[in-house]
Amino acid sequence: MTGLLPGFADPVVDAQSTFRAVLEAMARPGRVQRLPAPPAPPAPLSPAAGAVLLALADGETPLWLDAGADASEWARFHAGCPVAADAGGAEFVLAVGTPPALSALEAGTDEDPHRSATLILQVAALEEGTGWRLTGPGIEHEHRLHVTGAPDGFLAQWAANRALSPRGVDVILCAGDRVAALPRGTSIKEG
Amino acid sequence: MSGYNFAYLDEGTKRMIRRALLKAVAVPGFQVPFGSREMPLPYGWGTGGIQVTAAVIGPDDTLKVIDQGADDTTNAVSIRRFFARVAPGLRTTESTAEATVIQTRHRIPETPLREGQVMVYQVPQPEPLFRLEPRRAETRRLHALADYGLMQVKLYEDIARHGRVASSYDHPVMVGDRYLMSPSPIPSFDNPKMHMSPALQLFGAGRERRLYAVPPYTAVRSLDFEDHPFVPLRANGRCTLCGSGESYLDEVVTDDRGGRMFVCSDTDYCGTRQARMKEAAE
Structure with missing residues (x-):
């Protein structure tokens, strides 16, 4: 390790503004939110993925990530979260490359659907107005979201995940300093 | 109140509530358990709502607090004053149109809500089946199976006895055609305002340690029968x-x-x- 990079500049205020953006994203699936004050985490983590991690993860939430030793060290130092060896046992799964299959992650139970994993998925770019057609709770008619760099076969995996509803994995998409979310109840059609 | 963290709660507690809120939004109408903390006011005075508000607000927000619709009653005034003291930078208002976060006890404002606003409801009893099935383990199972026959029978008995549904407040709703939910003790008059609301609605029950949510533009149907439709009073x-x-x-x-x-x-x-x-x- 060659010098640890800092986390949030103002941990209290920055965690709050990040959470509000993620809450807004989760409540309005497909709407892209810009984070006002993300940190500069070690490569290959994007500022948005780093911010979401610091705002939500802590000692109570096992994390699985594929972003290398520097990112792992940074997350463990700033968020204090245990790093899980197996994605199936993690509460937060952060993927910068090809993520584990959605079906391999914790989906919760019928009585406890909230005990499911959240996948923080880093992609190349997020853009509103074109691409996928999203419908479901939080969407008045239809939201459109263009995701550059979504993993191969994601929509088929998503359809299977959505069929589990109210169980299922929730996804937070991160690109640069922007986030969008796909809660489990959102249906996605190719644009 | 110097010496307290922004918005009173410590950061670990806020993160725990925030994670629970995100899951609550992802599963509309489902009651998510959370580690409710002791607050500087007794249970029954809005400890659940306050904890949700504390986890959500930031220095850029404008907070409105109402109690039975009024901005000037004891509960509303003391909660508003509490946040003005523990959340430096936060503005408070009595105007529905100006507010970004509205904490409420038992009413939804008459002025239509808009996108970008967050409603926070204080909830005394989050379990709509509580009076029909007191065992928590059993109600969890009924929710898992979406088995809400008990509530339909209760409504039927109301109609058989009184000629109409007897609940004038806290009338149960179905959220997103999946979960039966208590709208908190708002008058049934307010129930239609929850349906396809542009605002995000969050619910906190401090004593019962549950929180739940209705995302914007989500179907919220008051329970009724085809031949006895729901009528707001x-x-x-x-x-x-x-x-x-x-x-x-x-x-x-x-x-x-x-x-x-x-x-x-x-x-x-x-x-x-x-x-x-x-x-x-x-």
């Missing part, structure tokens, strides 16, 4: 102060000889209308 009259024939009314006893009058329960709505009438008269 409203006192038949006009507000004595502002003359509104549409708002929800409180009946106020004015003397000991049977004198009474109806006034709007929403003080901001009523005050705004009175000010406008005064302007128009001048």
Whole structure:
């Protein structure tokens, strides 16, 4: 390790503004939110993925990530979260490359659907107005979201995940300093 | 109150509540357990709502707090003052239109809500089946199976006995056609406002340690029967102060000889209308 990079500049205020953006994203699936004050985490983590991690993860939430030793060290130092060896046992799964299959992650139970994993998925770019057609709770008619760099076969995996509803994995998409979310109840059609 | 973290709660508690809120939004109407903390006011005074508000607000927010529609009752005033003291930078308001976060006890404002606003409801009993099935383990199972026959039977018995559904407040709703949910003790008059609301609605029950959510633009259907449709109740009259024939009314006893009058329960709505009438008269 060659010098640890800092986390949030103002941990209290920055965690709050990040959470509000993620809450807004989760409540309005497909709407892209810009984070006002993300940190500069070690490569290959994007500022948005780093911010979401610091705002939500802590000692109570096992994390699985594929972003290398520097990112792992940074997350463990700033968020204090245990790093899980197996994605199936993690509460937060952060993927910068090809993520584990959605079906391999914790989906919760019928009585406890909230005990499911959240996948923080880093992609190349997020853009509103074109691409996928999203419908479901939080969407008045239809939201459109263009995701550059979504993993191969994601929509088929998503359809299977959505069929589990109210169980299922929730996804937070991160690109640069922007986030969008796909809660489990959102249906996605190719644009 | 120097020496306290922003918005009173420590960061670990806020993160725990925030994670629970995100799951609550992802599963509309489902009650998510959370580690409710001791707050500087007793259970029953809005500890759940306060903890949700504390986890959500930031220095850029404008907070409105209402109690039965009023901005100037004890509960509303003390909660508003509490946040003004523990959240430096936060602005407070009595205007529904100006607020970004509205904490409420038992009412939804008359002024239509808009996108970007967050409603926080104080909830005494989050479990809609509580009076029918007191065992928590059993109600969890009923929710898992979406088996809400008990509630339909209760409504049926109301109709058989009284000729109509007897709940004038806390009338159960189905959220997103999946979960039966308590709308908190709002009058049934307010139930239709929850359906496809542009605002995000969050619910916190401190004593019962549960929180739940209704995302914007989500179907919220009041439970009823095809031949006995749900009818929101409203006192038949006009507000004595502002003359509104549409708002929800409180009946106020004015003397000991049977004198009474109806006034709007929403003080901001009523005050705004009175000010406008005064302007128009001048």
